[in-house]
Amino acid sequence: MSRPPLRIGNASGFYGDRFDAMKEMLTGGELDVLTGDYLAELTMLILGRDRMKHADRGYARTFLRQLEDCLGLAVERGVRIVSNAGGLNPAGLASEIRELAARLGVGARVAHVEGDDLLGTGRFPGALTANAYLGGAGIAACLDAGADIVVTGRVTDAALVTGPAAWHFGWAEDDHDRLAGAVVAGHVLECGTQATGGNYSRFAGRAAQLVRPGFPLAELHEDGSAVITKHPGTGGFVEPGTVTEQLLYETGGARYAGPDVTARLDTVRLEPEGPDRVRIHGVRGEAPPPTLKVGLNRLGGFRNEVVFVLTGLDIEAKADLVRRQMDDALRTAKPAPAHVRWELSRTDRPDADTEETASALLRLVVRDQNEDAVGRALSGAAVELALASYPGFHVTAPPGKGSPYGVFEAAYVERSEVPHVAVLPDGERRAIPAPSGPARALAPVAEPPLPPPLPPGPTRRAPLGLIAGARSGDKGGDANVGVWVESDAAWRWLVHTLTVERFRELLPEATTLPVTRHPLPALRALNFTVEGLLGEGVASRHRFDPQAKGLAEWLRSRHLDIPEALL
Numbered sequence: 001m002s003r004p005p006l007r008i009g010n011a012s013g014f015y016g017d018r019f020d021a022m023k024e025m026l027t028g029g030e031l032d033v034l035t036g037d038y039l040a041e042l043t044m045l046i047l048g049r050d051r052m053k054h055a056d057r058g059y060a061r062t063f064l065r066q067l068e069d070c071l072g073l074a075v076e077r078g079v080r081i082v083s084n085a086g087g088l089n090p091a092g093l094a095s096e097i098r099e100l101a102a103r104l105g106v107g108a109r110v111a112h113v114e115g116d117d118l119l120g121t122g123r124f125p126g127a128l129t130a131n132a133y134l135g136g137a138g139i140a141a142c143l144d145a146g147a148d149i150v151v152t153g154r155v156t157d158a159a160l161v162t163g164p165a166a167w168h169f170g171w172a173e174d175d176h177d178r179l180a181g182a183v184v185a186g187h188v189l190e191c192g193t194q195a196t197g198g199n200y201s202r203f204a205g206r207a208a209q210l211v212r213p214g215f216p217l218a219e220l221h222e223d224g225s226a227v228i229t230k231h232p233g234t235g236g237f238v239e240p241g242t243v244t245e246q247l248l249y250e251t252g253g254a255r256y257a258g259p260d261v262t263a264r265l266d267t268v269r270l271e272p273e274g275p276d277r278v279r280i281h282g283v284r285g286e287a288p289p290p291t292l293k294v295g296l297n298r299l300g301g302f303r304n305e306v307v308f309v310l311t312g313l314d315i316e317a318k319a320d321l322v323r324r325q326m327d328d329a330l331r332t333a334k335p336a337p338a339h340v341r342w343e344l345s346r347t348d349r350p351d352a353d354t355e356e357t358a359s360a361l362l363r364l365v366v367r368d369q370n371e372d373a374v375g376r377a378l379s380g381a382a383v384e385l386a387l388a389s390y391p392g393f394h395v396t397a398p399p400g401k402g403s404p405y406g407v408f409e410a411a412y413v414e415r416s417e418v419p420h421v422a423v424l425p426d427g428e429r430r431a432i433p434a435p436s437g438p439a440r441a442l443a444p445v446a447e448p449p450l451p452p453p454l455p456p457g458p459t460r461r462a463p464l465g466l467i468a469g470a471r472s473g474d475k476g477g478d479a480n481v482g483v484w485v486e487s488d489a490a491w492r493w494l495v496h497t498l499t500v501e502r503f504r505e506l507l508p509e510a511t512t513l514p515v516t517r518h519p520l521p522a523l524r525a526l527n528f529t530v531e532g533l534l535g536e537g538v539a540s541r542h543r544f545d546p547q548a549k550g551l552a553e554w555l556r557s558r559h560l561d562i563p564e565a566l567l
Helices: 021-027 041-053 061-077 090-104 137-144 160-169 176-191 239-248 315-332 378-385 487-498 501-506 553-556
Strands: 004-010 032-035 080-083 110-114 129-132 149-152 215-221 227-228 255-257 263-265 268-274 278-281 284-286 291-310 339-345 359-368 403-414 421-423 427-432 459-463 468-475 478-485 515-520 525-530 557-562
Touching: 004 160, 021 061, 032 061, 032 160, 041 291, 041 403, 061 080, 061 090, 080 137, 080 160, 080 421, 090 110, 090 149, 090 487, 110 137, 137 149, 137 160, 137 378, 149 160, 149 227, 160 215, 176 215, 176 227, 176 255, 176 263, 176 278, 176 284, 176 339, 176 459, 227 291, 239 268, 239 278, 239 339, 239 478, 239 525, 255 468, 291 315, 291 378, 291 501, 315 359, 359 378, 359 501, 468 553, 478 487, 487 553, 501 515
Parallel strands: 004 032, 032 080, 080 149, 110 149
Antiparallel strands: 004 215, 110 421, 129 291, 215 227, 227 278, 255 263, 263 284, 268 278, 291 359, 291 403, 339 359, 421 427, 459 557, 468 478, 478 525, 515 525
């Protein structure tokens, strides 16, 4: 018999998201499952440092505080809660939830998933955290055993949806197309309000709708198709553009590989299905890869920074003077920092009517393995220049002690080397076997056929963003930029104009870096991967925008000769 659709919502896109979203989602409309995504590369580093101070920690404590208000409400309404808030200690969080349920007098059955933490295996010396990205099978086993609350460690973000979907519909591990549909729906939901207008590049003119956007939900069907929507009366909006941007976010080419399935993003079809409803269908899936990704965080050293404010005339000369002075002081410091980086941001305007808008910012960042080299060496050198440097000398804040920074790396291990274990509500430990299908390499994806270019016609020099939406993000040290357009004519122009060479011209930071372009014609989109732009990852804070969040908006602001017919 066919099963009814599964209504699965999201109440968190990161550790620190809107606190009352869980209650909003539980009271705003009908739900079967509510998910919460709390983990990211940077979050694992934060939790790792937390665990160093308190061995019984390492989980997202916010989630536990949210449950104090919402646990009884969820059980009363029959909504299962599935979250990766367990972080580095899912067993500890599950125990805390049981104690909370007993204190509240709520009969909640709690289960958790573990096995992802590989730090104790000795395979990754020097790592602070080492966690494999598990799939949704353990979650499904916990739900099948009657769990009301399931907490996990490091599973893929989409596993929070594939697990409940496989449990609800009874999918087998080789139901690749259906699982791939759930992966795509999960990827749309995972970042919360980014699917309902948050961070949307085409928001102009609709700011009033975005003051408090609602969180998204998916109506997932047995065939793997889904409708992305939100609770009635909540803020924000859901349209093909918001879903497209989220699909492009932190993905790459046609294949989106995960532990449950490899989803083919080049098969995704989107259709509007009424106000705030977008249907996702046609998604095809392939076998998952034979290995699991492992996210590694380690402490990279110490960093510090100081921002000099340069006001009025002679900005370049002022910057040159203070650079010479600081470089000389840091060179002779004992110990001297190993890495010194300068960046001048010309935020100043001529004939400005406020001092702030007459000022530019000169940022100095230093790094070293030795904390002293980035602490007193920097602060002493900067403070000593207060009366001996450029006119108008001041800084945004006095430099203090150096702070530790992290480095993210990815490794891959065979599935058989990672114990995937579902700990059921009654305490039974159930081993989750790896997929039984043969491990084989997938054939390369053929370059999709491209439409003919637009015929020649009059053009106008204008920003790319007048006709294109975009979103960017980070994967370790790499950045991705997804660019999309709304019409077939605009797609014909974009796909022949925005080549890798033109991309590098528009974003000169990428000039010397490997850039890969992935066309996705069904979405009228191009996805670019820029390798190494972010150094050693977000926690290393290598760049002004360490997660490349604004990279797409910089690209949209660049000017091109655009056909007038499109404008």
